[in-house]
Amino acid sequence: MKKITLVLLFGLFTQLSFSQNWDWGGPVDPLQQKFEVRHYRLELELLPETQSIQGSNTVTFSASEKLDTLRLNLIEAYQVSIVLMDGKEVQFNHQNDILDIFPIDCTCDQVQVFYGGKTPIAVNPPWEGGFTWEKDQLGNHWMGLSSQGEGSQIFMPGLDHPSSEPSEGVDIIITVPKPYFVASNGRQVETVVKNEKVTYHWSTSYPINVYNINFTMGIFHEEKMDFLSVSGALVPMHVWVLQENRNKAKSLLEVLKTSTETQEKYFGAFPFPEDKIAVVETPYLGMEHQTINAYGNNFQFVQLGKVQYDWLLHHELGHEWFGNKVSVGDWADMWIHEGLTAYGDWLFYWEHGGPEAYFTKVKSESKNIPHARPVVGPINSTEEQAYHPEIYTKGAMVIHSLRGILGDESFFPMLKAFASDERFTYQNLVNTNDFIEFVQAYSGKNLQGFFHLYLYSTDLPRLKVSKKGKSKYSISLQGIAFEMPLEVLTSEGIQRIIAGSKEVDVLSTTPPVVDPSGWMMMKR
Incomplete structure (x- = not known):
């Protein structure tokens, strides 16, 4: 999701109540475990005067067995008029935001759902999402759609779960009044003008998470x-x-x-x-x-x-x-989306502002981390359960600390390698354990203690510095059962120690400054 300066973002989390009670994720519905979606063909007309949509979605799927029920998600606000399989009408039941379709006796791998109605209006987009119907300063209609918190059920029938990405992508065909334009995913295939309407056909070449399917209307x-x-x-x-x-x-x-x-x-x-x-x-x-x-x-x-x-x-x-590209199948691991992306924001400062700008940014963001909730959520989390401020800043700080542990020579190639590994990209989804195992294998380091502390708990090690004689100090990190490197600024300059619960002595004629650049999260 978007990062709102990580300070402004925090202030808005109190508004994440999802007043319309649309949430998604959690355990996969047993009926939806029986099939996989290969492709969506979404054909809609946008009706700005009535703030409604009308059209169909064709779902191409594969299943290892004959399905008695094909279960899709679609909010009740829309009226389903007809469902076709193999060109024939089939029975369906649409209630409680669930669309159950009862296939005919065929080997069909497609279903076309015709539906329409008034669109749900976004209360506080994009946090409480839906359709946003506005007008620009010239009086033209301007429509945006946001659905990360609610899923694709608010605009189309489909298998609405983060673990479901259509392997063959999506075609999005949107009709609007002239002279409006629709921007959408993928590449534009064609534009068809007919009477006072214009239709835009967009097509993706890659798998796509359903909440990322999107269209925006305006005069641009x-x-x-x-x-x-x-x-x-x-x-x-x-x-x-x-x-x-x-x-x-x-x-x-x-x-x-x-x-x-x-x-x-x-x-x-x-x-x-x-x-x-x-x-x-x-x-x-x-x-x-x-x-x-x-x-x-x-x-x-x-x-x-x-x-x-x-x-x-x-x-x-x-x-x-x-x-x-790197997508999670369980919102419990959403920090991989937000923490790594937020760290990429910090790297912009490193690249264009230099080390001083980078470390100033890191210290500014990290000081506001409350350490109130673990970064990784419970298994089978819904989006609402998993989405909280620390997946941004603390997630980014974990990556920053990892850089401090590994060093740039290993860290930067590791990041690029993870983002390019076929096991974790496109339709191959990833989880936190995948990331931990990858980092450990790549670096050759045992980092289980580090990751468990910072991702799965709210605990922090407590720094203890004791003076021992005229020019000697002992340093330890209390409350952890592993060791990690720390930089220490002494009278002789920066030195690197391996710190844990056991005391490590350093020589300095002045009080040492532990971790002066702010690589690690700790109580001081």
Whole structure:
């Protein structure tokens, strides 16, 4: 999800009550364990005057056995009019946000659901999501969709679980009144104008998490270029902004280019080169929709070194690597999305502001961590259970501390290798244990104690420094059963010790400063 400056974000967590009670994740429904979705073909008409949608979704699936019930998720706010399999109507039951379809006696691997109705209105997007119907300053309709907290059930029937990504992607075909435009995932296949309506067909080339399926309607100004990826691929890069902001579009495109170059340096080539790199201006702050990130930060660029920086754009773009390419199947592990992406925000400071800017940023963010909840949630968490502020800042601090332990020579190649490992990318989902095992195998270090302390508990080691004689001090970390490296600034300069519950002596004619750069989380 979006990072709202990690301070502003914290203040907004009190609003995460999801007043409409839509949540998703948790255990996979037993009926939904019996099939896998391969593809969605979403065909909708957006009706801005009535704030409603009308159309169909065709679900292509595979199952190892004949299904008596094909269970999909769709909120009750929509009216399902007809369901087809093999061109024939089939019976269905739609209640309690569940759409149960009873297949006919066939070998069908597709079902088409026709539905429509008034859209749920976002109460506080993107935290309490839904549809946001606004008008721009010129009086034109402007619609945005946000659904990370609620899932795709608020706009289409499907298998609504983070572990379900259609392996063959999605086609999104949206019809709107002329002269409106619709920006969506993937690449634009065609545009069809008929009478007073225009239809836009978008298609993805990669698996996609259902909450990342998205579309935004408005009258936009476009700026574009071809981005040369480190992979050698030329990737289309687009920004779409409201007409009233057209004079800011070229600057936004340049900011997007700089952020993409920075992300690629540390995490590897852009993950979706067959689609595009893009942002679209939305009537809410932001969200990491795959290849069409929502942007609503009002062009608040700041100078960092020689470049312009937009924290919102950079954060959402970072999710293309962690969240969209590397995806979790259980929201319990959401910190992998948010913590690694938030750490990527800090790396922008390292890259363009230098070490001083980086460590200042780290100290500023880390001092507000309450250590109130474990970073990793209970197994089979729902989105609402798993989403809390520490998956951002403490998750990022775990990665920062890991850098301090491993050293840059091992740490940076490790990050890039993890983001490129076929076992954990695209349709191959990842969990926290996968990450821990990967880091340990890559580094050759036993880090179980470190990860257990910082990811699964709220405890912190307590630093103890005792003076022993005129120029000797002992240093220990109380409350842990493992050791980790610490930097110590003494009268002779920086030295590195291996600290644990046993005291380690250092020589210094002045009181030593332990961990002066702030690599580790501890009570001082």
